[in-house]
Amino acid sequence: MSMADDTTAHVEGEPTFDGSTPPRAHWPLYEVFVRGKRGLNHVHVGSLHAPDDTMALHNARNLYTRRNEGVSIWVVRGDAITASSPDEKDPFFAPSGDKVYRHPTFYEIPDDVPHL
Amino acid sequence: MTVTEDETRDLEADFERTVAAEGRIEPRDWMPEGYRKTLIRQIAQHAHSEIIGMQPEGNWILRAPSLRRKAILLAKVQDEAGHGLYLYSATETLGVDRAELTEKLIDAKQKYSSIFNYPTLTFADIGVIGWLVDGAAICNQVPLCRSSYGPYARAMVRICKEESFHQRQGFELLRTLMAGTDAQRAMVQDAVDRWWWPSLMMFGPADGDSPNTQQSMAWRIKRHTNDELRQRYVDMTVPQAAALGVTLPDPELRWNDELQAHDFGAIDWDEFAQVVKGAGPCNAQRLANRRAAHEDGQWVRDAAAAYAAKRAHQEVPAA
Amino acid sequence: MHSHDETDDENVYDALASADDDGRWAFGTGFDAGTAEIDAPVPEGVDRDDLATYCLMLADDALVASQRLAGWTTKAPELEEEVALANIALDLLGQARVLLARAGHLGAAEPFRVGPQDDEDVLAYFRDDRAFRNVTLVEIDLGDFAQTVAWILVLASWRLALLQRLTGSRDPVLAAVAGKAVKELTYHRDYAAQWVLRLGDGTPLSHARMQAGLEAVWPFVEELFTAHAVERRLVDAGVAVDPTELRGEVEAVLDQVLPAATLTRPDRAAVGLVGGRGGRDGVHTEALGPVLAVMQSLARAHPEATW
Numbered sequence: 001m002s003m004a005d006d007t008t009a010h011v012e013g014e015p016t017f018d019g020s021t022p023p024r025a026h027w028p029l030y031e032v033f034v035r036g037k038r039g040l041n042h043v044h045v046g047s048l049h050a051p052d053d054t055m056a057l058h059n060a061r062n063l064y065t066r067r068n069e070g071v072s073i074w075v076v077r078g079d080a081i082t083a084s085s086p087d088e089k090d091p092f093f094a095p096s097g098d099k100v101y102r103h104p105t106f107y108e109i110p111d112d113v114p115h116l
Numbered sequence: 117m118t119v120t121e122d123e124t125r126d127l128e129a130d131f132e133r134t135v136a137a138e139g140r141i142e143p144r145d146w147m148p149e150g151y152r153k154t155l156i157r158q159i160a161q162h163a164h165s166e167i168i169g170m171q172p173e174g175n176w177i178l179r180a181p182s183l184r185r186k187a188i189l190l191a192k193v194q195d196e197a198g199h200g201l202y203l204y205s206a207t208e209t210l211g212v213d214r215a216e217l218t219e220k221l222i223d224a225k226q227k228y229s230s231i232f233n234y235p236t237l238t239f240a241d242i243g244v245i246g247w248l249v250d251g252a253a254i255c256n257q258v259p260l261c262r263s264s265y266g267p268y269a270r271a272m273v274r275i276c277k278e279e280s281f282h283q284r285q286g287f288e289l290l291r292t293l294m295a296g297t298d299a300q301r302a303m304v305q306d307a308v309d310r311w312w313w314p315s316l317m318m319f320g321p322a323d324g325d326s327p328n329t330q331q332s333m334a335w336r337i338k339r340h341t342n343d344e345l346r347q348r349y350v351d352m353t354v355p356q357a358a359a360l361g362v363t364l365p366d367p368e369l370r371w372n373d374e375l376q377a378h379d380f381g382a383i384d385w386d387e388f389a390q391v392v393k394g395a396g397p398c399n400a401q402r403l404a405n406r407r408a409a410h411e412d413g414q415w416v417r418d419a420a421a422a423y424a425a426k427r428a429h430q431e432v433p434a435a
Numbered sequence: 436m437h438s439h440d441e442t443d444d445e446n447v448y449d450a451l452a453s454a455d456d457d458g459r460w461a462f463g464t465g466f467d468a469g470t471a472e473i474d475a476p477v478p479e480g481v482d483r484d485d486l487a488t489y490c491l492m493l494a495d496d497a498l499v500a501s502q503r504l505a506g507w508t509t510k511a512p513e514l515e516e517e518v519a520l521a522n523i524a525l526d527l528l529g530q531a532r533v534l535l536a537r538a539g540h541l542g543a544a545e546p547f548r549v550g551p552q553d554d555e556d557v558l559a560y561f562r563d564d565r566a567f568r569n570v571t572l573v574e575i576d577l578g579d580f581a582q583t584v585a586w587i588l589v590l591a592s593w594r595l596a597l598l599q600r601l602t603g604s605r606d607p608v609l610a611a612v613a614g615k616a617v618k619e620l621t622y623h624r625d626y627a628a629q630w631v632l633r634l635g636d637g638t639p640l641s642h643a644r645m646q647a648g649l650e651a652v653w654p655f656v657e658e659l660f661t662a663h664a665v666e667r668r669l670v671d672a673g674v675a676v677d678p679t680e681l682r683g684e685v686e687a688v689l690d691q692v693l694p695a696a697t698l699t700r701p702d703r704a705a706v707g708l709v710g711g712r713g714g715r716d717g718v719h720t721e722a723l724g725p726v727l728a729v730m731q732s733l734a735r736a737h738p739e740a741t742w
Contacts, residue, residue, distance in 0.1 A: 026215045027421060027513070029208060046271070047205045048515060049214060051420030052427065054629060059515040062522055063198055167514065174508040181734040182556045182742045183498075183532050187525060190505055194521035197514050204514075239733055239742070289742070297740050405509060413512025415644070416580050419637025426636065 030056040031081060032064050033074040042074050050075075135336050140266040143209040151335050154328065155265050156210050157226070158337060163203035164221045164228035166196045168402050172236040173245060181239060188285055189242060195282070199275045206267040222407040224394060229253075231314050233396030240293055240303040241311070246286015248308070248315040248353065254279050255349045256319065264336035287356070294361050301361075308357070309365045316380075317388045319346040325385075350378050473536045478605040481672045486606060487541035488568065488665045489675050491558070492715060493597075493609075494534030495569035498559060499723070500590060501527035502730055503577050512580050519626060523587065526619040530612060535559060537608045549738045556741075560734035564723045571706070571714040572655035574723040581634050581641065582648030588627035588692065589652055589685070593659045595620035596684040600676040609674065628692050635696025642697065649693075650701045657705030659685070663715040 027049040033042040045064050050056035056075040065071040127146040134141060141147055170193045177193065180186035204214040220226040231249055236242065257276055263269040293300040320326055320342040332338040340348075350369075357364050368381035390396060477483050504524035511517040532555050538544070539554020547561040572590060577583045598620060601613035634645040660682045662670075669675030693700055712718040734742075 026213065027417060046202055047208060048201060049513070050515065051417070051633065052424035055420065055515075055633075058519065058626060058629065062518045063201055063515065170509045170517075177505050177508055178502065178729050179733045180742075181560070181737070181740075182552070183528065183535075183559055185742050186505075187528050187532075190508070190521055190525055190528070193508055194518055194525070197517040197521070201514055201518070292742060296742075297737065299737060300740055409510045409512070412510070413516075413580070415638070415640050416512035416516075416634065419641030420633045422641075423633040423637045 027051045029078040030060070030075045031078050032056075032060045033076070034060075034064055035072040037071075042072065047078065053077075135264045135334075138262070138336070139264075140269065141264050142266045150331070151337070152210055154332060154335070154337060155268065156207055156212050158332075159203055159207045159210075159268055160212075160217045160220070161227050161229075163200045163207065163217065164226060165232065166200035166203065167221075168228045168232045168406060170196045171402055171405055172232055172234070172398070173242060175236045176239055176242050179239070180242075185239075185242075185289070192246075192282055192285065195278050199278070202271040202274060203268075206265075206271045209267045218410055222403055222410060224403060227392065229318060230388065230391040230396060231318050232402060233391050233398045234310070234314050235398055237310070238303045238307060240290070240300070240307040243286045243289035243293060243304065244307040244311045246282050246284075247290055247356070248286075248311050249318070250279055250283040250286060251353060251356075252315045252318045252349050254283060255345050255352070259339035259345075262336075262339060268337075287360075290360055290362075304360075305362055308362045312364050312366070313383065313387075314391075316346060316350070316383055317391075319343070319349065321385070321388075322383075347377055350380055354378055473533070473540050473608060475607045477541065478672070478674060481605070481674055482668065483541055485665050485668055485672075486674060487538045487543040489669050490534045490538035490541065490609070491543055492568040492663070492665075493612075494531045494538060494558070495567045496573050496590075496594065497527040497534070498531035499567070499569045499726060500573040501525075501531060502726055503573065503575075504583075504587075506577065507583070516580075520583075523623050523626070526616070526623065530616050530619070531555075531559075533608070533612050537612075551739070551741055552734075553741075556734065560731045561738070564719055564727050565717045567714075567719065567723060567727070568717060569714050569719075569723075570655070570658050571720050571723075572652070572659060574714070574720060574726055575652075575655060576722055578648060578651055579644060580630075581644040582651050584627045584630040584634065585645070585648040585652045587623055588631055588688070589656055589659075591620050591623035591627055592685045592688040593681055595624055596681040597676050597678065600680070604675070605673040624688070628688070631692055631698070632696045635693075635698045645696065646698055649698060650703060653701040653703045654706040656685075658713050658715075661713070661715075666715075 028051075029047050030050055030053075031047050032045050034045045035042045048056065048059050048063055050059050053075065056077075057073060060073050060075050061071075065073060128148065131141065131145070131147060131151075133139075134145075141151075173189060173196075174193050177186065177189050180189050204217065207217060208214065217226065221228065231252075236245070254276065257272055257279065260272040261269055261276055263272065290304055293304045323329060323341045323343045326342050329338060329341055333341070354364065354369065354371075366381045368379060370379055371377075372379045391399070394400075477486055501524045504520055504527070507520045507524075508517070511520055535555040535558045536553075539558060544554040544557040547566070548557050549561055552560070572586070575586075577586060595617065598613040598616045601609055602617065604610045604613065631645060634641040636642070637645075660678050662678050666675050666678060670677045689700065692698075706720070709718045
């Protein structure tokens, strides 16, 4: 399977609003960052799919924090992330190298973050 | 962008060095195509197993015989949905989308653990799934917390922590039933009789019949052979069965002092092959249910996408 | 290089038979009465049987609703919704368990006791439908996802308004249950509102289904604002909430959500009562019997057993 083909499958089609052709796009991918308790940074914990930002927060809260009160969550659409990763060598995937949302999990999770 | 042969050789050498040194491969690293494909297959199969595995246990949520058991079972099945999501999330770092994997699952183009093609006939099955099936899964999965692929290893850390609770609740349920009425004890033994052999099959074919194992071990995607893990599981489970007071249905099962391990009888690989190829007791039902949920949900997913698209348009500033 | 070797291959099994871990099971599974003790004394001047019945009413609402929602398991439109719907079901089940235990402590379980089960299980599994005191809204078939989110929106808005007031109850258990549940119900209401918006203002198909779902739920709304004699007595005693006071709050939520979701407020009559009696009197729709038959079948097959 080619990366380029694969990523284009996720681009949401231009929706039409006359009611004739509802968009059948997949829900976009969101990356989730959680601060387990005060005094810690937000850390990347994984990803999920959601139709929009609000539902992404709902889903993240359900999935990654089990609704633990006092946990701060960030969600960001994967395609909004720009990243560099000096130790990693990705010429093989270069055609999609700018599509960082394909490669989200290069953040390390500290061991001391609860609930992770 | 093209990569010259020399560059590929360098990259491959880097990759091999990293893996050999127990380093982690991360999503943007160069990796051999075979490594990527093997990972996608293995992680997707694992994710599918979590999602399909919700069905046999979900079968008893509405009938759970105490409110505490109902809550635990519902939370457990919910955990499995979460595990599936963690794992699908790991596959997405390899450039494959969850929707695509779901299609492959419901088209029977990708597999899931054959164990979930057996029916849950009594509530004791819930305990036995926790004890034996989750126990076997833990044997398989704990080593994967050191898998060479970072996102998979990290997902497995989280999953293993939760699975150990699942196994514990299964064991605790069985202990309660064994201390209960004659009917409850009989229910447990019947469930053990039905699930023991399928649980041994969860480790996959014997090493001689598992062609991919060597490469997967060299890549540190797998850490132990199927037979090694199966032996460990048997050795771990036998004393637990004794503690529970149940009999494992294998007349050849006995301690081998020389090998310091248990001997056990021959697995019915014909049955395994039948189930893997789709002819198990519940294969058709499990896939049909998953397909129905996916297809029945399409209008909901479409609606949410349409709503989001409308909002995105509205939020474009007028000026 | 980051490694996860703290997850040792061997010691995972050591704790296998260790102590009960209910606390770990996220929400709803633990038995959490908040700060109050189930066996707190009945407040002075309050009728014990009335208080037990009121606990049953609020418990049965949550128990039957939870059972209905649990029916979505493995059938949700997306995996993320599996997790969300199970959360709501677990929250409601947790609320039900504390309230049933309180009712049991007040003597409600004794007429139904046939075996060694805890009070909560005697009340959940060995009462017939005529002894269930839930409003009929919670027992109806949930239909499709649109009807389900309409149902959650109405139920959570109403129960939230009720339990917010109940935090000031003179009964310490009711006050404690309410205090914990308010956070949960706020979340349920928000979840449902978000989905009503998306389905109402999504595609033409989802709009039609959302409107139909709302219409299906509507006839069961009026009962939510009807006070039973037990409730009226306990309102006077400072223990219960007057459900007739909740209408404004629930309608305010709907007035906000429905227009935003391009939905029309249904114009449908409330379901009729049987000789003036409804769910709070134990007179239910035909839907409750089968729900309980499924829920109670195994427990009743082994009346001498605990699980």
